[in-house]
Structure formats: structure tokens, C-alpha cells
Amino acid sequence: MKSIFILNLALAGILFLTGCKTVSTSTKQYLGGPTYPPSNPANIEILRTQPTRPHVRLGEVQAEPSSDSVGAPQIEEAIRKAAAKLGADAVVIVYDQTQITGAFVSGPWWGRSVNTVTGRVIIGVAIKYT
Numbered sequence: 001m002k003s004i005f006i007l008n009l010a011l012a013g014i015l016f017l018t019g020c021k022t023v024s025t026s027t028k029q030y031l032g033g034p035t036y037p038p039s040n041p042a043n044i045e046i047l048r049t050q051p052t053r054p055h056v057r058l059g060e061v062q063a064e065p066s067s068d069s070v071g072a073p074q075i076e077e078a079i080r081k082a083a084a085k086l087g088a089d090a091v092v093i094v095y096d097q098t099q100i101t102g103a104f105v106s107g108p109w110w111g112r113s114v115n116t117v118t119g120r121v122i123i124g125v126a127i128k129y130t
Helices: 002-019 072-086
Strands: 023-029 045-047 055-065 090-106 113-129
Touching: 023 072, 045 072, 055 072, 055 090, 072 090, 072 113
Parallel strands: 045 090
Antiparallel strands: 023 055, 055 113, 090 113
């Protein structure tokens, strides 16, 4: 019985430490755009300006880090993995701001208040070089 308690405690600790530093991503493939097989995430470039090389736009990748303690390498890795699903060669970051990402209601039913939740949102355009 004691070993099960210790195992559960260790599992809870691991989940607590790793759960605080996650990056959720989503992709939106452009309608009518070309489709490509998945690419290797390690080969995807993260760009801050539009490249001069000819390219096609595949879609958008959005990343939302769970907290401010998530580092840039972990965010970029998550963006690369999401863009790889679209077959991208690079991602051009077009938006990186803190914005309202949700809300929650608190208080009794006669005096409720709505509190906003803010978070960092990064949006990039996935591209394929031609």
C-alpha cells in the first residue's frame, strides 16, 4: 500500500513539473492551397521576415505557451512540429503578442464577476520553397 502511495506521489510530481511548461499548437491549412507530405521538423526554418526566395503559403500555425516560463527553444520546437504536418520548409512569424485567451466567472450568483485570462499567442505562416 505504501509503495502505491509513493508511486502516485512521484507521478503527480512529474505531471506537475512537466504540465506547467507546455505549448499548445494548432494549424489552419489555406483553402485551395497545395498539399505536401509531412516534412522533417528539424529542417524547418523559423523566420522573422518574409524570405526573398520564391515560395507558396501553405497555412497558419498558432502556438500558445502555457506560461511565461516556457522558453523560446521549446516554443520554436512546437511550431516546427506543427508546420511539419503541413509539409513546410519554413515558418514566418507574423504575430507575437499577449492577448485575452479566455475568461472565467467567479463569485456567488448574485455578485458574479468575469475575469479575463491573458496569454502569449504566436502566429506564423507555413511556407514551402518552390
